[in-house]
Amino acid sequence: MxxxxxxxxxxxxxxxxxxxxxxxxxxxxxxxxxxxxxxxxxxxxxxxxxxxxxxxxxxxxxxxxxxxxxxxxxxxxxxxxxxxxxxxxxxxxxxxxxxxxxxxHRFCGRCGNPTRMHDRERAKWCDHCHIPFYPRLAPCVIVLIRDGDRLFLARSSRHTHGFYSLIAGFIEPGESAEEAVQREVMEETGLKVTNIRYQASQPWPFPHQLMLGYFADYDGGDLQLQADELATADWFAPDQLPPVPPGYTIAGRLIERALAEGRSRS
The missing domain is CATH 3.90.79.20 (Nucleoside Triphosphate Pyrophosphohydrolase)
Incomplete structure (x- = not known):
């Protein structure tokens, strides 16, 4: 390997x-x-x-x-x-x-002068302002919602790969990751969730996200999809899943982990 x-x-x-x-x-x-x-x-x-x-x-x-x-x-x-x-x-x-x-970051965002590579770390350096510019990371949440053994999966209205995946979104300023999970789920699906618990993370280059993966439990609400985000969504039994992302993606890993937990309980 x-x-x-x-x-x-x-x-x-x-x-x-x-x-x-x-x-x-x-x-x-x-x-x-x-x-x-x-x-x-x-x-x-x-x-x-x-x-x-x-x-x-x-x-x-x-x-x-x-x-x-x-x-x-x-x-x-x-x-x-x-x-x-x-x-x-x-x-x-x-x-x-x-x-x-x-x-x-070829130019300093403060003074506009050209930057150069830092001498000792991965950063761009402005000799005029004496400030570094590190590679940007945007923290995001991605969540697998469960209702008993059923998994909530959705297909994006923007991607053409055809996978059913998970609800995801950027964390807003002043917001915790768990608050972002609740807000994104409500905005995109109209559902409420509880028992939010962290599982894993993964960098994702579209363009520079750090994905924080969670499980959450369904806590009520009627399905109302945000059309510009989701084309379709539904609850799926473990033995009737649609095409899902591959296992090396965090979405795939979360789905596999949920399925493994379900098998261990049965």
Whole structure:
């Protein structure tokens, strides 16, 4: 099983190092996957210096903005994540978020002067204001609602992958994660929940979320879907589930955990 370890380094790419090439929410295929030779003259760079990400099975991996490539070599990030193992998915997720941060913070948000890479950590530094700009993380909640053995699953009105997934949303300023769970569920479904309990977390690169996963119990209310968020939703028995996200996603992990708990009780 591959092992991915994020990290920081100021040392530039050398022979044998790997490189992820991305552009927006797409990644560029290599000859045998997603890792290019970091020092190959054939790697289609856009002129910006690669940024170190970490180690995959001991190999140093960088990310850089991709230059021009044929359409047959590009792949949507979400599709790529669904086609690889957990370690490579974490690598691609990290690559997308670091590249987005690098391009969003080329200039200081306070004075407008160009920033540079920090000497000792992953941050952009403004020499004029003496402030660092770290990669952005947006905390979100995602919740599996249960009513006995039944699971509440919903299909997004914005995505075309067809999975039935969980209710999720961003945490607002001044709000706890548990309060965000209650608010998001009420806004999107009209349902009330109780017994909210934390389960797990996962970074998610669309574009830079940190997903906090919860279980919650149904506590009343009639189903009223927020149409711009959800196309359809329903309660499902464990043996009658619709297509759900893969197990390496936090939604998939929460569903699998709920199903395992149900089997252990029966």
């Amino acid at each position: 591959a092992v991915w370890t994020p990290g920081w380094s100021e040392k530039p790419p050398e022979a044998g190092d790997g490189l992820v090439l991305a552009r927006g929410q797409t990644v560029i295929r290599a000859a045998d996957g997603w890792i290019h030779d970091a020092t190959s003259p054939e790697a289609p760079l856009a002129g910006e210096e690669p940024v170190f990400l970490g180690h995959l099975d001991g190999r140093r991996i960088f990310v850089a903005l991709a230059g021009k490539t044929g359409e047959d070599r590009t792949c949507g990030l979400r599709e790529a994540l669904f086609s690889v193992d957990e370690a490579q998915a974490s690598l691609l997720s990290t690559a997308s978020q670091v590249l987005q941060w690098q391009r969003d």
